[in-house]
Amino acid sequence: MNLNIGVIKGDGIGPEIVTEAMKVLDKVADVYGHTCNYTQLLMGGASIDVHGVPLTSETVAQAKASDAVLMGSIGGDAKTSPWYQLEPSKRPEAGLLKIRKELNLFANLRPAILYDELKGACPLKEEITEGGFDLMIMRELTGGLYFGERKTIEEDGVITAHDSLTYNENEIRRIAKRGFDIAMKRRKKVTSVDKANVLDSSRLWRKVVEEVAKDYPEVTLEHMLVDNCAMQLVRDPKQFDVVLTENMFGDILSDEASMVTGSIGMLASASLNETKFGLYEPSGGSAPDIAGKGIANPIATILSAAMMLRFSFDLDKEADAIENAVEKVLKEGYRTIDIMSEGKTQVGTEKMGDLIAGYI
Amino acid sequence: MNLNIGVIKGDGIGPEIVTEAMKVLDKVADVYGHTCNYTQLLMGGASIDVHGVPLTSETVAQAKASDAVLMGSIGGDAKTSPWYQLEPSKRPEAGLLKIRKELNLFANLRPAILYDELKGACPLKEEITEGGFDLMIMRELTGGLYFGERKTIEEDGVITAHDSLTYNENEIRRIAKRGFDIAMKRRKKVTSVDKANVLDSSRLWRKVVEEVAKDYPEVTLEHMLVDNCAMQLVRDPKQFDVVLTENMFGDILSDEASMVTGSIGMLASASLNETKFGLYEPSGGSAPDIAGKGIANPIATILSAAMMLRFSFDLDKEADAIENAVEKVLKEGYRTIDIMSEGKTQVGTEKMGDLIAGYI
Ligand SMILES: CC(C)[C@H](C(=O)O)[C@@H](O)C(=O)O
Ligand SMILES: CC(C)[C@H](C(=O)O)[C@@H](O)C(=O)O
Numbered sequence: 001m002n003l004n005i006g007v008i009k010g011d012g013i014g015p016e017i018v019t020e021a022m023k024v025l026d027k028v029a030d031v032y033g034h035t036c037n038y039t040q041l042l043m044g045g046a047s048i049d050v051h052g053v054p055l056t057s058e059t060v061a062q063a064k065a066s067d068a069v070l071m072g073s074i075g076g077d078a079k080t081s082p083w084y085q086l087e088p089s090k091r092p093e094a095g096l097l098k099i100r101k102e103l104n105l106f107a108n109l110r111p112a113i114l115y116d117e118l119k120g121a122c123p124l125k126e127e128i129t130e131g132g133f134d135l136m137i138m139r140e141l142t143g144g145l146y147f148g149e150r151k152t153i154e155e156d157g158v159i160t161a162h163d164s165l166t167y168n169e170n171e172i173r174r175i176a177k178r179g180f181d182i183a184m185k186r187r188k189k190v191t192s193v194d195k196a197n198v199l200d201s202s203r204l205w206r207k208v209v210e211e212v213a214k215d216y217p218e219v220t221l222e223h224m225l226v227d228n229c230a231m232q233l234v235r236d237p238k239q240f241d242v243v244l245t246e247n248m249f250g251d252i253l254s255d256e257a258s259m260v261t262g263s264i265g266m267l268a269s270a271s272l273n274e275t276k277f278g279l280y281e282p283s284g285g286s287a288p289d290i291a292g293k294g295i296a297n298p299i300a301t302i303l304s305a306a307m308m309l310r311f312s313f314d315l316d317k318e319a320d321a322i323e324n325a326v327e328k329v330l331k332e333g334y335r336t337i338d339i340m341s342e343g344k345t346q347v348g349t350e351k352m353g354d355l356i357a358g359y360i
Numbered sequence: 361m362n363l364n365i366g367v368i369k370g371d372g373i374g375p376e377i378v379t380e381a382m383k384v385l386d387k388v389a390d391v392y393g394h395t396c397n398y399t400q401l402l403m404g405g406a407s408i409d410v411h412g413v414p415l416t417s418e419t420v421a422q423a424k425a426s427d428a429v430l431m432g433s434i435g436g437d438a439k440t441s442p443w444y445q446l447e448p449s450k451r452p453e454a455g456l457l458k459i460r461k462e463l464n465l466f467a468n469l470r471p472a473i474l475y476d477e478l479k480g481a482c483p484l485k486e487e488i489t490e491g492g493f494d495l496m497i498m499r500e501l502t503g504g505l506y507f508g509e510r511k512t513i514e515e516d517g518v519i520t521a522h523d524s525l526t527y528n529e530n531e532i533r534r535i536a537k538r539g540f541d542i543a544m545k546r547r548k549k550v551t552s553v554d555k556a557n558v559l560d561s562s563r564l565w566r567k568v569v570e571e572v573a574k575d576y577p578e579v580t581l582e583h584m585l586v587d588n589c590a591m592q593l594v595r596d597p598k599q600f601d602v603v604l605t606e607n608m609f610g611d612i613l614s615d616e617a618s619m620v621t622g623s624i625g626m627l628a629s630a631s632l633n634e635t636k637f638g639l640y641e642p643s644g645g646s647a648p649d650i651a652g653k654g655i656a657n658p659i660a661t662i663l664s665a666a667m668m669l670r671f672s673f674d675l676d677k678e679a680d681a682i683e684n685a686v687e688k689v690l691k692e693g694y695r696t697i698d699i700m701s702e703g704k705t706q707v708g709t710e711k712m713g714d715l716i717a718g719y720i
Contacts, residue, residue, distance in 0.1 A: 088557065088563065091557070093557050093558070097558070123484050123485055123488055124483050124485065125483055125485055145505075145558075146555075146558050150559065150560035152563070158529060158530060159528065159564060160528040160529070160564075161526070161527055161560040161563065161564035161565075162526050162561065163524070163525040163526075163560055163561050164522060164524045164525070165505065165523040165524070166520060166522050166523075168520040168521075169519045169520070195611075197448065197451070198505075198506050199505065199506075199510065199521075200512050200521040200522060200523055201521040201522065201523050203448070203521065204512060204519060204520075204521035205521075226612055227612050227615040228615065230590065230612045230613070230615050230616040230619075231615045231616060231624075232619075234594060234616060234620055235483060235619050248555075249612075251586075252587050252609075252612055254587075255590050256593075256594060256616065258591070259592075259595055260594055264591075
């Protein structure tokens with residue numbers, strides 16, 4: 001199979017970790033008889049440096065022409081990076097919001113998995129996490145408050161800022177369907193999160209999710225208020241399978257869930273549209289403080305590449321091979337510094353990539 | 361001193377826990393030579409049962425005529441309670457939003473404290489919480505998304521729901537000042553939480569907070585994005601002193617923080633306006649499943665009464681007396697069932713109230 005992959009190396013540790021993911025993909029291609037054609041695309045700070053804007057229409061067109069995009073992290077250190085002197089619409093993250101919208105990437109999947117080998121890093125007590133947990137946050141990614149109308153006006157000498165949160169039933173329906181589809185391949189439980197005791201958008205959310213649920217009689221649906229969900233993720237993460245929610249709640253809850261695992265350097269993500277196309281990136285940030293040192297953990301990006309094989313190319317066997325290779329390397333005790341613990345063998349970014357590729 | 365206290369017993373366990381707080385207040389009045397005059401006010405489900413609405417203008421007027429209001433919890437079980445068949449504006453929580461607005465209670469203080477005696481219940485590993493933590497979420501309570509315009513419309517057969525998020529600089533300034541004032545009496549650190557990389561309201565928030573900070577040169581100010589804050593509360597809650605944030609973020613983060621302590625039955629809250637007036641209530645919910653069983657933990661409400669003495673009546677000594685009494689009772693090993701652990705003595709709601717009153 002020919003895999004046409006757009007590659008956005010991104011900022012900070014981005015280039016280093018993406019390089020390792022490509023190494024692993026190349027090994028997969030080798031072993032399973034595929035060909036990876038990579039097209040390098042510029043986005044974020046790297047694009048600002050060259051073009052003055054975080055995302056050009058050329059990059060959008062190239063991304064659209066690919067089967068899938070693999071991405072490192074976008075952004076820099078807000079305290080020191082010159083990008084953050086620019087007006088907000090010119091900063092690196094603006095590219096992230098824009099590409100989501102341009103490519104219609106409405107479904108953001110963020111797995112939060114407690115790896116048995118890494119429970120030591122989990123901030124929660126062992127009695128809470130015994131047996132591990134594996135939940136999937138399904139976040140709506142192109143609607144709601146982050147894509148609302150904004151304005152800041154001055155009236156009678158008083159400055160007022162406005163943001164707006166809008167969802168229509170179609171936007172809710174398509175993400176809900178995706179959530180239930182994924183749940184069918186997992187433990188068949190959906191927790192839909194909203195603030196339906198206050199917000200109109202949440203009441204519509206709940207109504208549409210209930211309609212969609214009728215087509216999935218095997219899936220158990222429960223509704224949870226967002227404030228309660230923020231508590232339950234800490235109290236008992238094992239209770240969750242798929243957590244289905246809107247953009248802003250998903251932003252907050254997915255980051256909380258990833259921290260609850262204790263190993264953010266291990267967590268992949270996928271952003272999908274209505275076709276097979278998807279953008280795949282690690283859950284963590286660009287970590288400018290350790291950029292260029294060769295110590296960043298490439299596993300989240302490597303596992304994102306596995307998600308890409310699974311969701312955009314239907315190459316389940318190949319995706320499994322990557323996931324198994326990661327598990328093997330962990331079992332053998334290899335660790336990058338962020339997940340290091342006593343008695344294990346510390347390795348750098350490149351070596352970690354080599355080890356995982358070696359097990360494909 | 362004459363303390364004119366409005367009392368909203370509320371729903372579920374509300375009446376039981378408020379009764380114990382009044383018992384403790386009466387003891388304080390006795391020992392320190394004050395007089396408590398209580399006026400019972402109806403709100404929430406209890407008001408719906410009598411008046412058909414969760415908050416009448418009579419209750420509002422009576423609350424305004426009091427020096428302070430002590431409240432149990434509002435609401436019932438959304439699955440079984442007949443209140444939840446009503447349209448949203450008639451449900452118990454509607455009373456909560458309305459009273460906040462009517463009394464202009466813009467500053468919501470939610471302490472999240474890890475009690476040394478109760479660390480066993482904390483979901484976080486001991487290495488993270490060593491030495492304990494004591495943070496204060498300062499949540500804006502009468503603006504933002506929860507008080508925005510809402511509408512749900514159908515156009516061309518598609519239903520769309522809208523909520524709006526608005527803040528003006530004055531609303532931000534007054535809560536920011538409160539946050540810095542509180543920080544001055546604590547460890548002099550303010551973490552202001554927003555989503556300034558996306559939202560206009562957050563950018564205004566950040567700008568105004570920075571202006572206010574200039575009047576408090578002794579206080580260290582840091583800005584944190586809300587998604588990151590949701591992570592940091594789990595990773596390292598000790599880093600926080602005062603967390604200053606808008607309404608919705610504060611809703612989510614304060615509940616997360618309270619769960620991070622592991623002892624939600626211990627956490628008080630205060631909602632203040634520009635005068636000395638305040639409404640004081642436990643952070644936890646109405647727990648309808650255990651209502652009437654005499655097992656609910658009254659400590660959060662008792663500590664809310666202590667906050668009332670401190671903030672509305674400037675009776676610091678009396679407030680200290682309550683807080684010390686609570687600590688003593690905990691040290692002696694008395695526990696309600698929610699905070700029970702091996703080797704301790706389990707007591708019911710009333711007995712817990714007696715014990716604490718006994719130490720005043
Ligand atoms: C950078 C920011 C705009 C973005 C978001 O909030 O969507 C990020 O936090 C994320 O979660 O991918
Ligand atoms: C009941 C609800 C409207 C309320 C809120 O979100 O403000 C509650 O969750 C709280 O935090 O006091």
